Amino acid sequence: MQKTPSTPAVITQRLLGVVVSAIVLWVVTRKLDTGALAEVLKQTKPGWLLLAFGFFALATLFAALRWHGMLKATGAVVHLGVTFRFAFIGNFFNALLLGPAGGDLIKTGLYARWFKQPLPNVVAASFLDRLLGVGGSVLLALAGIALALLADGGQQLSRFTMKLPAWPTILAVVAVTGLIVWWWKRRKRESFLGRTASSLGEAVRQLRHDPAAAVRGLIFGFLLQVCFCGVMACSLQAVASEPIPWLKLAWTFPAIGFAATMPVTISGAGVREGAAMLLFGLYDVKSAESVAASMLTLLVYVVWALAGGVSFLRERARMKKLAEQAVPKTLSVIIPALNEAAALPTTLKSLRECPGVTEVIVVDGGSQDDTAQIARQHGCRVVMSEPGRGRQLRAGAEAASADALIFLHADTWLDAATSEAVMRCLHDPTVAGGGCWKQFRDPHWLMRGSRWRCWTRLQLTRRVLGDQAIFVRREALQAVGGFPEQPLMEEFELCRRLRRVGRIALAPATVSTSARRFHQFGVLRTYWLMWQLTFRYHLGASPEELRRIYDRR
Numbered sequence: 001m002q003k004t005p006s007t008p009a010v011i012t013q014r015l016l017g018v019v020v021s022a023i024v025l026w027v028v029t030r031k032l033d034t035g036a037l038a039e040v041l042k043q044t045k046p047g048w049l050l051l052a053f054g055f056f057a058l059a060t061l062f063a064a065l066r067w068h069g070m071l072k073a074t075g076a077v078v079h080l081g082v083t084f085r086f087a088f089i090g091n092f093f094n095a096l097l098l099g100p101a102g103g104d105l106i107k108t109g110l111y112a113r114w115f116k117q118p119l120p121n122v123v124a125a126s127f128l129d130r131l132l133g134v135g136g137s138v139l140l141a142l143a144g145i146a147l148a149l150l151a152d153g154g155q156q157l158s159r160f161t162m163k164l165p166a167w168p169t170i171l172a173v174v175a176v177t178g179l180i181v182w183w184w185k186r187r188k189r190e191s192f193l194g195r196t197a198s199s200l201g202e203a204v205r206q207l208r209h210d211p212a213a214a215v216r217g218l219i220f221g222f223l224l225q226v227c228f229c230g231v232m233a234c235s236l237q238a239v240a241s242e243p244i245p246w247l248k249l250a251w252t253f254p255a256i257g258f259a260a261t262m263p264v265t266i267s268g269a270g271v272r273e274g275a276a277m278l279l280f281g282l283y284d285v286k287s288a289e290s291v292a293a294s295m296l297t298l299l300v301y302v303v304w305a306l307a308g309g310v311s312f313l314r315e316r317a318r319m320k321k322l323a324e325q326a327v328p329k330t331l332s333v334i335i336p337a338l339n340e341a342a343a344l345p346t347t348l349k350s351l352r353e354c355p356g357v358t359e360v361i362v363v364d365g366g367s368q369d370d371t372a373q374i375a376r377q378h379g380c381r382v383v384m385s386e387p388g389r390g391r392q393l394r395a396g397a398e399a400a401s402a403d404a405l406i407f408l409h410a411d412t413w414l415d416a417a418t419s420e421a422v423m424r425c426l427h428d429p430t431v432a433g434g435g436c437w438k439q440f441r442d443p444h445w446l447m448r449g450s451r452w453r454c455w456t457r458l459q460l461t462r463r464v465l466g467d468q469a470i471f472v473r474r475e476a477l478q479a480v481g482g483f484p485e486q487p488l489m490e491e492f493e494l495c496r497r498l499r500r501v502g503r504i505a506l507a508p509a510t511v512s513t514s515a516r517r518f519h520q521f522g523v524l525r526t527y528w529l530m531w532q533l534t535f536r537y538h539l540g541a542s543p544e545e546l547r548r549i550y551d552r553r
Helices: 007-029 034-042 046-073 080-096 100-114 119-152 166-186 192-209 211-239 252-260 271-283 287-321 344-350 371-377 389-399 416-425 450-461 474-479 490-498 516-521 523-538 543-551
Strands: 331-337 357-364 381-384 404-407 431-441 470-473 503-514
Touching: 034 287, 046 080, 046 119, 046 192, 046 211, 046 287, 080 100, 080 287, 080 503, 100 119, 119 192, 119 211, 119 252, 192 211, 211 252, 211 287, 252 271, 271 287, 331 344, 331 371, 331 389, 331 416, 344 371, 357 371, 357 389, 371 381, 381 389, 389 404, 389 490, 404 416, 404 474, 416 431, 416 503, 431 450, 431 474, 431 490, 450 503, 470 474, 470 490, 516 523, 523 543
Parallel strands: 331 357, 331 404, 357 381, 431 503
Antiparallel strands: 404 470, 431 470
């Protein structure tokens, strides 16, 4: 396991950062009129400051999406909720450990330990994540330079152009490349570095086969840097007393942000102020306003870091409480069926290669066709039940024996990658159950955007639908009294009960489900019915009332 800095080392590092920040701030502000600075801060426009906080939240969102893609490429992804929480907590680590490098060290170690993921895979994902971050920064710097050239021909920018001799640069590149090649050839594949390199190589190969994932990561890296610049720009606008030449200043924001990432101060305190005074001063921005904007930017960073620290303490307490909870090793797939002879064979065929699936239980609700016979021919266990999806799923759950259960519609296809994603999702001990992302086969154009609806439904209602391959821990299902035996909205009721004992999550995989019911009843009529049932369910309607609404379709 990766060794993390000890408490004394962290305290020493923090004290050093405080001292350096104090010295740099004193040097920067010693000739500044503190009265003028205080007056500028008093005139801060709260709307622009709130917008700066919003830009930082967006930056965290893009950071999470970028890291999530790289974790997926290295096979270490748990689920999107975990990635978002860790991106949020990462703000705290970045402030605590003097920059992203130290923050990544702790974040990577905790992610691997808490969710039992291979550390080399997580390290490789973090390396790729930072590499894409550098690419995004380069894109932003080029965009800023282009805007500066467009605005004034780059007159002020040219003053800071550094012309390095060619031979030292070439020599440094050759030396670094040679060290990397030497290490790559002499590495021990069974060592930590060797396994990390192997994981990194596999991730690069996957990205070569799926270049869109790498492009998305680069775009997220660019948008992340844009949002960080937005924090500084909104802070400057919050204290500005005169119009700001934004096009001319565009190149200064990434330059100031780069200077503030130097791992010597607390969240760039002091360095940011000095860089802002120097660069903004080229465009006649008052020194007091430059420093005030930098201080507001620091405030935004510190507030979000403190919020991330609170979130970290809460997560750590949860993880300690659930430390003894076993990771599920086996899966039972339960399929309720009623006259599904046409759809069932393809669904069962897709389950054959799924790792971890130890049994498939088909619960027949009294089919008049060959549903039960087809299930037996495919080696499934058949359980007879009264019709009604709630009754059938409860009967199947009572007959299942695996550590975790997946409730699958007869026309929803589950493959090997999806079953692996479900198992990885359950590595998060706080997750009681959840579902998968979904896509429809042969959808009507009104049905497009199903992935977005899956995400928004989970965030707004903490629910997943039955055609999303609902999964649940056995002990969690037992704790809530088993699968709810009701005729309609049984999946919503199950999620409501599971929320008492844990979180609901979306596994990082997509299932394919049929759109036949939408085509059968009409897309608009089906959506209208679903909206009515959902609305009335949340208002507390009884199962009988929901049945009457359904029967009137």
